[in-house]
Amino acid sequence: MWGGRFAEGPDAIMEAINASIGFDQRLAAQDIAGSRAHAAMLAATGILTDKDAEAIKEGLLTVLSEIEDGTFRFSTALEDIHMNVEARLTELVGEPAKRLHTARSRNDQVATDFRLWVRDQYDAAGAALEALMKALLSQAEAGADWVMPGFTHLQTAQPVTWGHHMLAYVEMFSRDLSRLRDARARMNECPLGAAALAGTSFGIDREMTAEALGFARPCANSLDAVSDRDFALEFLSVASISAMHLSRLAEELVIWSSAQFRFVRLSDRWTTGSSIMPQKKNPDAAELLRAKIGRIFGAQVALMTVMKGLPLAYSKDMQEDKEQVFDAADNWMLSLAAMAGMVGDMEANGDALRAAAASGFSTATDLADWLVRALGLPFREAHHVTGALVAKAEAKGCDLPDLSLAEMQAEHGEITDEVFSVLGVDNSVASRTSYGGTAPTRVREQVAAWQERLA
Numbered sequence: 001m002w003g004g005r006f007a008e009g010p011d012a013i014m015e016a017i018n019a020s021i022g023f024d025q026r027l028a029a030q031d032i033a034g035s036r037a038h039a040a041m042l043a044a045t046g047i048l049t050d051k052d053a054e055a056i057k058e059g060l061l062t063v064l065s066e067i068e069d070g071t072f073r074f075s076t077a078l079e080d081i082h083m084n085v086e087a088r089l090t091e092l093v094g095e096p097a098k099r100l101h102t103a104r105s106r107n108d109q110v111a112t113d114f115r116l117w118v119r120d121q122y123d124a125a126g127a128a129l130e131a132l133m134k135a136l137l138s139q140a141e142a143g144a145d146w147v148m149p150g151f152t153h154l155q156t157a158q159p160v161t162w163g164h165h166m167l168a169y170v171e172m173f174s175r176d177l178s179r180l181r182d183a184r185a186r187m188n189e190c191p192l193g194a195a196a197l198a199g200t201s202f203g204i205d206r207e208m209t210a211e212a213l214g215f216a217r218p219c220a221n222s223l224d225a226v227s228d229r230d231f232a233l234e235f236l237s238v239a240s241i242s243a244m245h246l247s248r249l250a251e252e253l254v255i256w257s258s259a260q261f262r263f264v265r266l267s268d269r270w271t272t273g274s275s276i277m278p279q280k281k282n283p284d285a286a287e288l289l290r291a292k293i294g295r296i297f298g299a300q301v302a303l304m305t306v307m308k309g310l311p312l313a314y315s316k317d318m319q320e321d322k323e324q325v326f327d328a329a330d331n332w333m334l335s336l337a338a339m340a341g342m343v344g345d346m347e348a349n350g351d352a353l354r355a356a357a358a359s360g361f362s363t364a365t366d367l368a369d370w371l372v373r374a375l376g377l378p379f380r381e382a383h384h385v386t387g388a389l390v391a392k393a394e395a396k397g398c399d400l401p402d403l404s405l406a407e408m409q410a411e412h413g414e415i416t417d418e419v420f421s422v423l424g425v426d427n428s429v430a431s432r433t434s435y436g437g438t439a440p441t442r443v444r445e446q447v448a449a450w451q452e453r454l455a
C-alpha cells in the first residue's frame, strides 16, 4: 500500500506487533458500510464517476458476502481490516477500487468503524437491560408483600418487602439505560472525511456520509474526529457502572442462595454441582458475573492509560483501543443475559424471608416510633428505651414481641398493650407508605408505573 517509499518489507516481528487484523476483523461490516457511504458520496460530488462507484459498491457486497460465509482470507501482511477489504476489492474490481481512498484515510475509517460498532453495542445492551428490568419487575410483582429483612452493614435493619428490594435494582438498571442513551447520543457524530487529520481539498459532502451511516452529524473538527477515543472510554464507563450494579446483585444472590440464608433457590440452569460433594449447588454464574467486572474496569483503566499522553492527532497507540472494548462489551453482554436468566428463574423462599425478617430485632425502630407517637416521647429518649428493651430481649434470648407487657413497662411505665401491634413485620412494612417507601401499596404503584414505562 505504501511500497513507493520503501525499499524493504517489514521484519516478521514488526508485522506481528503492527497487525490488528487478528481482532479488528470484527469491524468488517462497519468498514464496508463506511466505504459504501464514502463511494456513494464521491460519486454524488462528481469526484468519482457513477460507473466506478457502482463497481465499488458491487465489489464491496461481494467482499462482505465472502467475509460472512467464511471464505475471505485475512492477511496479516495487510495489517488491518481496512487494507484487507481494500486489497480484496482491488482484486475483484481493479482500477475503480484504487480510487476509493480519495479524500479519506485509515484514521477516518477506524474512527468511523469503531463508532458504528460501539453504537450497535449500546443498542444491544439497551435491549438486554430492558429484559433484565422486566425479569426484576416480575419478581417485584409476585413478591410485592413478601416480607424480608432489610440490611445496613449486612446487619438486620428493618423489614422490607421483596418487591421493594427488586425495584431498587430496577431503578439502578434504568439509570444505566439512561446513561447509555446519553452516551450514545453524544458519540453519534461521523469522523469520515477528516482525511487523516486536516480535512481535504476535494469537494466532499460530509453531511451525506454522516446521514448514510445513521450519524446525527459529521464531527466538527477534523483533528478531534480522528484523535479522540472518549466515545470508547465513555462506553467502558457506562459498562463499568452497569457491571458494578450486576456485581452487587450477583453478590446478593451468592449470599441469599447459601444454606445459611436460604432466601432464594437458583435454578439448575444457572448453577453447577461439585465433583466431590454431592449436596452442592454452586451459584457459579453469579460468581463469574461478580468477577467479570474486573475485566471491564481493567479495560477502562487500560484505555485511559493508552490515551492520556498522546499528542494530536492519530498515533498507532490507539490501535490498542479495540481489544479492550471488544472484551468488555462481550463480557458485559454475557453478564446482562446471565443475570436476566438467573433472576427470571429464581424462586424466593417466602418462609425463610419472613423468619429472617422477624429476627434480629428488626422492628425496634417501629417500637421507638410508637413511643414517640403514642406517648409523646422525644425520639432520642424513645431510642434509649427501645435500646434497653432490645438488650433485655437479647439477654433472654427472645425477640421483641416475646417480651411481656410487664417487662416492657419496667423500662417505661406508660407502655400499653397497643405496642404489640407495631412489632409484627407485616404491620411494619405496611406502615412505610411514604413516597418511595417499602409498603406493599407503594411497591404495587411502582411496579405498575415501571410496567407502563417498559411496555
Ligand code: ARG
Binding pocket: 020, 024, 079, 080, 106, 107, 110, 314, 316, 318, 319, 320
Ligand atoms: N489499524 C489501525 C488502528 O486500528 C488503523 C489506522 C491506522 N492508521 C495509520 N495511519 N497507521 O488504529
